[in-house]
Amino acid sequence: MLAIQSVSLFAGTKCLLDNANLTLHPGQKVGIIGRNGVGKSTLFKAILGQQTLDAGQIAIPANWQIGYVQQEDLDSDLSALDYVLSGDTLYYQLINQLKKAEQQNDEAAMVALHDQLDHIQAYQVPLKAEQLLFGLGFEKADLSREYRAFSGGWQVRLKLAKALMQRSDLLLLDEPTNHLDIEAVAWLEQWLAAYSGAVLLISHDRHFLDQVVTGIALLEEQRIAFYSGNFESYERQRSMQLMQQQALLDKQKQRMQHLKSFISRFKAKASKAKQAQSRVKALERMEEIAPLQATNPFRFEFFNPDHLPDPMLQIEQVGFGYEVSKPLLHSVNLVLRAGDRIGLVGVNGSGKSTFLKLIVQELKPQTGKLFYAKGLKIGYFAQHQVEALDLDATPVQTLLRNFETITEQQARDFLGGFGFSHDQALSPIRHFSGGEKARLSLAVIVYQKPNLIILDEPTNHLDMDARDALDEALQAFDGALIVVSHDRHMLAGIVDQYWWVHEGQVSLFHGDLDAYLQQRLLLLKQQKLAKTEADTLTKQPGLVEESGLNKKQQRQQNAEQRKRLQQATQTQRKQLEKVNKQLVVKQQRMDELHALLADDAIYQADQLVQLNKLLAEQANCQSQLDELEMAWLVLEEEIEEIVKKFD
Template identity: 60%
Template sequence: MAGLKPLLQNASLTLHPGQKIGLIGQNGAGKSTLLKAILNEVSLEAGNIAMPDTWQVGYVEQEQTHLSFSAMEYVTTGDTLYAEARTRIDQAELNNDHDALVASYDELDRISGYEVPQKAQQLLYGLGFSEAEFNKPVESFSGGWQVRLKLARALMQRADLLLLDEPTNHLDIEAVSWLIQWLKGFSGAVIVISHDRHFLDEVVQGIAHLDQGKIQYYSGNFAAFERQRNEQLMQQQALHDKQKQQMQHLKSFIERFKAKASKAKQAQSRVKALERIESVAAVQASNPFQFHFAEPEHLPDPMLFSDALSFGYEDHLILKDVDLTLRAGDRIGLVGVNGSGKTTLLKLLIKENPPKSGKLVHSKGLKIGYFAQHQLESLNLDQSPLAHMLSLTKEDMERVTDQEARDFLGQFGFSHDKTLNPIKHFSGGEKARLSLALMVYQKPNLIILDEPTNHLDMETRDALEMALQEFSGALILVTHDQHLLTSIVDQFWWVHDQRVERYHGDLDAYLQQRLRLLKEKQAQIKAEKSTRPGNISDTSNASSANKKAQRQQNAHYRKQLKEATRDQSKRLAKVEKQLSDAQKQLADLHAEMEDATLYEANRSKELKDILKQEAQLKVLIESLEDEWLLLEDEIEEITNSFSEV
C-alpha cells in the first residue's frame, strides 16, 4: 500500500459495532495511510476493506473549509442531516413554499434537529471555546483553534465509525480529559491513532499494533498491550539482560534520592516509574531510542524567583503580580486551559520576553534547556543534524568532534547516513528528536518543556520519560499527555485569571474540578433552553407584596399540571426503565462481541444467536425511543397550553 515498498502486506483487522481500537506503531508504519484507505482516499494494491453499506464514517477534515462560517454554524453543519434540513427550510422560505416549509420542519423534528445547536454548544465548551467566540468566523481563529473546530465538527457527525488521527494534539489537558469522557459515551465504533498512553488506556478496548507490515491485535487497553507485548519480548534473553540493567539503574537512583529527606517527595515519581518498568521493561529495552540527561555540574538553590512579575500587550494584561520560587530538584507541572498564559510564563522565565513590571532573578550557574514547538521552525532546514551538532560552541563547552556528534545523534535514532541529510526532508517527529538532542547535549540543570510530545511517536516519548525520570535537576513541564505528567512531576502550578498559584492537589483532583465546571456550564445551557418567556413560575418582577399570592398560584398551577400529565408521566417512567434495561443488554452483548474467540468456526452458532439478539435489541430500543419522544412531546404540549392560560 502506497509507495514502492508496501507499508502493509497481508494485514487484516476486524472491527465490531461499538468497538474502540487504538492504532499504534512507529512513525511511517502506515497508520494514517490505513485510515485514508478506509475513507477510499488511497487505493489498495491487494485485498479489500469491507463494512456495512448503511454505516456512516465520521472523520476530521484535512482541509479547512467554510472559513466565513461562524464557529457555531461550522460545527452544527458537521451534522449533515441537520445541514440538509436547514438548507431545505431556507429554500422553502425563499420560494414562499408553505407545503415544502412544513415538510422540512417535520423532517427537522424527525431527526431531533432542535437538539443539534445545544449539542454543538456543549462540544465547543468542552473543547475550550467561550460563548463569546461562538459567533466569530472560523478564519479569525489561530491554526490550533481551527484544528479544535474541525474536531468538534467531526464529533457532530452521526457516525457509526469514527476515525481519529492524533485527536489530542493541539488540545490542552483539560480538553483531553473532556474528550475522553465524550468518547466513552459515544455508542459507535472508533479507530484512533494516538501516542498518548493515558488517552488510549481510558478510551480503547483493543490495540492494533502495526509492525513490519503486519497488524497484530491485542485485546484490552494500552497497559494490557504492554503486558502482552512484554511477555513476547521477555523470551529474548538479550532484552531480559538489558531490562535488568535498566531496573538496577533506576533502583539505585531512587535509593540515592530517598537517603535525602529533602528529596523524598521527588523520589515518589521515580518509584511509580519503577513499578511500571517492572511490568513493561522488555518493551522499553527494545526501544531504538536510548538517551540520558547528563548529571548537572551545579544546582543553584533557588534556581530562579520572581517578584510581582506582570506581562501583557498594550491594554491587555496576561499575567499579573506573579510571585514564584523554583528550588533545585523541583518537578513542576504547569496546568491551565489554552490561552491562560502558560507559554507566556515560560517565555518570561527564560527571559525571551521582557516583563511589563516586576522582576525575575536567575541564580548564578543556572543553565536552561528549553524545548517548544516553535523551536522546530528555527532549525536551519538546509543543514544536516551533524552540522547543527558541530555548530554547538560555548565558553564552558568543548567543541564536539565529528565522530562524537555522530555517536550522540545515534542515541536519538539518527543513523550515520541520516546525520548527513538536510532536515528540510525530515518529518515533524524527526525534527522534534533533533531539537531534543541539541538540548540534551548542552547539559542543562533546568529543563523547560512546552508540549514536547507533539510529533513524537510512542518510542521517543518513552525514551524521553525514562531520561526525565533519571534527571536530578529541576523541571517545568507543559503537556496534554496525562501519563507523562503523572509519572514525572511532583507539584502543579495553576495558571488562571492572570495569576499563577500552587495547586494543592493531584492531577486527578484538578481535572475533576475542570470537568465539574464544564458540566455545570452545560446544565446551565439546558436550563436556559427550557426556560420560556411568560412562564407562570417567573416571578422575578413581582412585588414583595404579591410574592405569597404568586407562590400560591404557582402551587395551584403545578398541581393542575401534575394531574393533567399523570398518565403520560407514568408511561414515560416505564418507558425510561425499559429503555435503560435494553441499552444495558445491548452494551453487555457488545462486550461479548469483543472476545476474538467468538469468531472462530466452532462458535459460529453462538455468534449467530448473539447477532440476532443484537438486531432485536436495536429494533426495541428504536421503538422505545420513538415512544419516549412522543410522550415528551405530549407533556410539553400540555405544559405549553397551561402556560398560555
Template identity: 50%
Template sequence: MISLRNLTFYRGALPLLENSELTVHAGQKFGIIGANGSGKSSLFALLRGELQADAGEVELPATWVIAHVMQETPALERSALDFTMDGDRELRELQQALSAAETAEDGHRIAELHGALDAIDGYSAHARAAELLHGLGFTPEQLSLPVKHFSGGWRMRLNLAQALMCRSDLLLLDEPTNHLDLEAVLWLEQWLRAYPGTLLLISHDRDFLDAVVEGIVHVDQQRLVFYRGNYSAFEEQRAAKLAQQQALYEKQQREIAHLQQFIDRFRAKATKAKQAQSRVKALARMEKLTPAHVDSPFHFEFREPPRAGNPILTVDEVSVGYGTEPVLKGVSFSLRPGDRIALLGPNGAGKSTLVKLLAGELDVVAGKRTFSQGVVVGYFAQHQLEQLDDHASPLLHLQRLDERTAEQSLRDFLGSFGFQGEQVDAPVGPFSGGEKARLVLALLVWQRPNLLLLDEPTNHLDLEMRHALTVALQSFEGALIVVSHDRHLLATTTDEFWLVSGGRVSPFAGDLDDYHAWLVERRAQTASASRQAEPAGGSGRSAAERKEQKRQEAERRKRLAPLRKHLERLDREIANLAGTLDELEQALAEPALYESENKARLSELLARQAELKPRQEALEAEWLEKQEELEALQAVED
C-alpha cells in the same frame, strides 16, 4: 463492520502492510499504534477511499458516513460556529433545500423539510456546535469570529469540532490531542466515550487511549496485530508475548547450536555422515524465530548540568503579558535545583506565558526576575520546530552548537535520537513533525541545561520517544517546569503541581484526578452563574412578588424532581454495568483464556460481553436523552 482481508499496500517500493487481517464491528473503539512511518495514517486514507490496496480486500458498509479531521484549513470568512456546523452535511443539505422551497413558496415541500430537520435534531444543531467549541476551549466571544482570525493550532481545533459535529457511523481521528491542552483532552475523552459510532483512534497518549478504547491494533512488522483491552492491557499482553517469543528464540538457538555442533563434528566421518546430513536438512527446515526487540530505538540521557546558584531563579511580584493588560499579576516564587513542577490551568490562563517569562522570551511588565550565576536554560516550545534551518542537516545543526567535538561523537549522539545513516546528513526541511521535535530535543539535551522548560514537548512524538523522554527526565538533575497534556509524563516526571488561573500562580494541593474534578466544578459554577444571573435591581421586589417567585420555584422543583431521580437511577445502572464490563475485559485479556481447553469459557465470556454492550449503549443513550430533556426544561424555566 469493517473487514480487511489479506491486505497489502506499499508506499513506493516500501511495503507498509503485507497480508494483514482486521475486523472491526459496529460500535467498537480501537486504538491504532505503531512507530512513526509504519502506515497508520495510510490505513486511514485507505478506509476513506483516498488510497487503493495493492492486494487484498477492504470492505465497509457503503451507507456509512465517515468523519475525519482535515489537516488544512483555508483562511475563511465563515464564523467558527458556522464552520463547525458545516460538519453535519445532511443538515446543510436540508437547510439549502428548505431555503429553495421557501423561495418557491412550496408549502408541501416546506412542511416535509421541517419534518426531516426535526428527525435529525436539526433545530438543536446551533447549540450542539456551540457545546463542541466550548469543550475544545473556545470562548463564547470567539464563536462569531471568522476562521481566518485563528492561528494554525486553533484551526486544527476547529477541524476537530467539525468532525465531531458530523453524525458519523465511523470516526477516524489521527492524533486529535496534539493541539489540545489538558482541559480539552479531558473533555474530548468524555465525548468519545459517549460516541455511539465506530471509532478508530491513532494516538501516542497512553492515558487517553486507556480512557477511550477497548482494543489496540498494533502496526508491527507490516502486520496488524490485535490486542483486546486498552493500552495498559496491550503493554501487559505484548510483554508476555515477547517474553514467550524470547524464550522460544533462546531455546531454538540452543537447538541450532547443538545441531551445528553435531554437523561440524561428524560431517567428515563416514560412519556418521548420513546422520550429519539429516541434521543439515533439519537445520534448513527449522523456522527461524527472531529475537524479541523490546528495546526502544531511542536511548539518551541528560548529561550532568553545570553548577548554578541556589535558588536558580527568583520571581518577585512579577506581572507579565503581551499588551497593556498583563496576563499574570503579582507572581512570586523561587526555583531550586531538583524542583520538578507541572503547570496546570485552563486554556488561555497563562501557562505558556509564564514559561516564556522564565525562558527570557518575555520581559516583565512590573516586578523583578533574577537568574543566578551559571544558569543554562533549555527551552522547548512548538515554535522552535519552525525555527530550524530547513537547508541544514541534523549534524550541521549540532556542529553549529559545538565546533570542537569530533564528528563521530556527534553522529553517535544523534543516533540515540533515531537519526542514523543518510538522515544525519539530510536537510531537515522534509522531516516530519515528530523528527523535527526529536531534533530540537537533541539540540536542547546537548547544551546541558540546568533549568529545563518544556511546553508541550510530546506533540508529534510517538510512544517509544515519549517513553525515552520520560526515562531521561526522571534522572535529570536540574530544575524542571513542564506544560503538557500527557498525564503519564506529568505523573512520572514531576513532584509538584502549580495552578495558573485568574492571573495568579499558586501551588495546587492534589493530583491529576483532583485537577480534573476542579475543572468539572469550575465548568459547573460557570454554567450555574450564567443561568442564575439576574438584572440589577431585583432585590427591590415587593413581598407579593417574592412570594410568587417562591411558589414558582417550588413548582419548578416538583417538575424537575422525577427527571433528576431518573438520571440518578441511570447513573447507578451505568456505573454497575461498567464495572461488570471492566471485569469481563480483564478476564478476556488473560492470554491463557485463548488456549484450546478454555474455548467454552471464552465463548461464555464473549457472549456475556455481547449481551451487556448493547445494554450499556442503550442506557447511555437514554441518559443523554434525559439529560438534554432536563437541561431544556431548566432553560425554559430560567
C-alpha cells in the same frame, strides 16, 4: 462490521502492509499504534477509499456512515457554530433548504422540511454543537466568530468538533489530542468512552488510549497484530511475547538491571517528594514491561547538572499583557527550588506559554521582577524553536554551530542516541518529519547541560518510543523541571506538583492531576448556568447605585432580587437536581460497562452472545445519557431565559 482482509499497501516501493488482517465489531473501540512511518495514516486513507489497495479488500457495511476529520484548509466565512453544525450534513442540508423555501414563501416545502427536521430531532443539534465547542475549550463569544479568524491550532479543534458532529457508525481519528490542552483531552476521553459507534484511533498517548479503547492493533513488520484490552493490557501481553524471544534475553536483562538500579535510587529520594507514590508505582510498573522497553531504538540521557543553585528562580509581583489595558498575568509570586518538578496547567489562552516566555526572557515583564540564581542554565523546548531550525543544515552541522568544543565524530555518536543514523545525521533537516525535528531540538537542549529544563508540549509529533525515551530521561534528571503537556502518562511519571495558570494568576494547585481535571470537568458542566446567574447578580448593584440608594438599601434590594430569581427558577432547579442524580446513576453504569468491555475474556469466541448483549446495553445506556444531557441543557436554557428577564 469492518473487515480488513489480506490487505497489502505500498508507499512507492516501500511495503507498508503485507497480507494484513483486522476486524472491528459495531461499538468496538480500537487504538492503532506503531512507529512513525509504518502506515497508520495510509491505512485510514484506504478505509476511506482515498488510497488504492495493492492486494486484499476492506469490507464495510453499506449502511455505515464514517466520520473523520477533514484535512482541507478552508478559508470559510462560516461562524464557528455553523462550521461545526455543517458536520451534521443531514441537518445542515435541511436547514439550508428550509431557508430557501422561506425566501420563496413555499409553504408546502416548509411544512415538509419541518416534518423532516422533527424526525431527526433537529432541536437537539445546535445544543450538541455548543456542548462540543465548550468541551474543546471554546467560549460563548467564540461561537459567532468566523472560522478563518481562528489560529491554526484552534481551527484544528473546530475540524475535530465538526467530525464529532457527524452522524457516524464508525469514527476514524488520527492523533486527535494534538493541539488540545490537557483539559480538552480529558473531556474528549469522556466523550469517546460514551460514543456508541465503533472507533479506530491512532494515538501515541498511553493514558488517552487506556481510557478510551478496548483493543490495540499494532502495526509492525508489515502486519497488524490485535491485542484485546486497553493499552496497559497490551503492554503486558506484548512484554510476555518478547520475553519468549531468546534474541532479546541479554538486552532485556541489562535493561531490567538499569531500571531496578534507577528505581532503588529514586525510592531513596521519594519519601521527601510531594505525590511521590504515584511516580514510584509508575516506575515499578516499568519492570513489568522492561522487555518491551528493550526494543526502543532511542536512548536519551540528560547530563546531570554541575551546579544546582537553591532557590533557582524567584518571581515577585510579575505582570504582563500583550495589551496594556488587558493584563494576561498580574501580581505573580512564586519560588522555584532546586529539584522542583512542576507541571504547568491551565486552559488554552490562560497564559501558560506566555509565563514560560517570561521565565526564559523571550518577553519582559511589565511589572515586577524575576530574580535568577547565579549559575542557572535553562534548557527550553517549544514548537517555535523547532520551526526555527535551519532547514538546509544537517543535524551534525546544527550541533557543531551551537557548541564549539564538540567534534564531528562526537556529534555523530551523540545524535545516534536520539535515533539519527549515520545517513540521517548528514541529511538536510528540510526532509525531516515533525517528530525528527522535535528530537533534534531536544538533542540540542540536552547537550547544553541545563540545570532547569522547561518543556512546552514536548510530545507533539513524537511517537511512543520517543516519548518513552524522553520520559525515562526526565525521570533520571536531577535538576528542576517545568513542563506543559497534554500527555497525562508523562506528567504522572515526572511531576511532583502543579502550578495553575488561572484568572491572571499562577499559583500552587493543592492536589494531584486527577483532582485538577475532575475540578475542570465539573466547572465545564456548570459554567454556562453559573455565568448567566453571576452576570445577572453583578449587574443589579450597578443599577441600584445609579438610583441613589444607600448601601443598606442596595443590599436589601439585591437580596430581594436574588430571592425573586430563586423563586422564578425553582421548578427548573428541582428538575435539574433530578436530572443530575439520574446522570450520575447512568454514568456509573456506563463506567461499569466500559470496564466489562475492557476485559480480555469478553472477546473470546464463546463470549460473543454476552459481548453483543453488553454492547447493546452500552448503546441503550448512551442513548439515555444523551437524552438526560439534552434535558439538562434545555433546563439551563429555560433558566437563562428567566434570568434575562431580570436584567
